[in-house]
Amino acid sequence: MSSLNDPRVFFAAERTLLAWNRTSLAFMGFGFVIERSGLFVHSFAATSSFGMQRDISFWIGTVFIVLGACIAVAAIVQYRAIMRTIESIEIPVGYQVNLVVYINVVTIALALALTVYLVFGLK
Template sequence: MSDLNDPRVLFAAERTLLAWNRTSLALIAFGFLVERAGLLLNAIAPSQAHAASMVLTFWLGLAFIALGALSAVYSSRQYAA
């Protein structure tokens, strides 16, 4: 068991927090990309774009954005603890 006063423990916790923050930012960016892909498909070929695919990309992108936000909040809480 490591000593909590050891600075290596704090540094390891900070590295873990930064890794989770990078992951959450990547999830948010991917969610934004997926959400905008539906609009791009509609702009490129409006006759072939279906309303269902627009709704699917919107909700899928929103789910990735929410997952990224939740992982950022969870990692911050873990770091604070």
């Protein structure tokens, strides 16, 4: 990618990955809020037959959480593609280049765990 031997290129790629990680976390948080707001609205419903029914807010919230996980996966793929083009001289000595990837993997795992909890945990 760069023949300048400039470590700023690497750090820009890392910042971009972390920005996508923040975006994926925002999607997941928004999805959780949407899902829980539907439950909150149902708790104030006038009907006495309140149950843990899954309405549109549940599914929209779950889709946002899964979309957040997909954004995190896409960010890792993009970061890996950029890292293949960066020369080793552009990476500072001793720097852990995969640390941000591990952070994204943890984000993905938490999103999937939250999705499984919401879909299968509420009966």
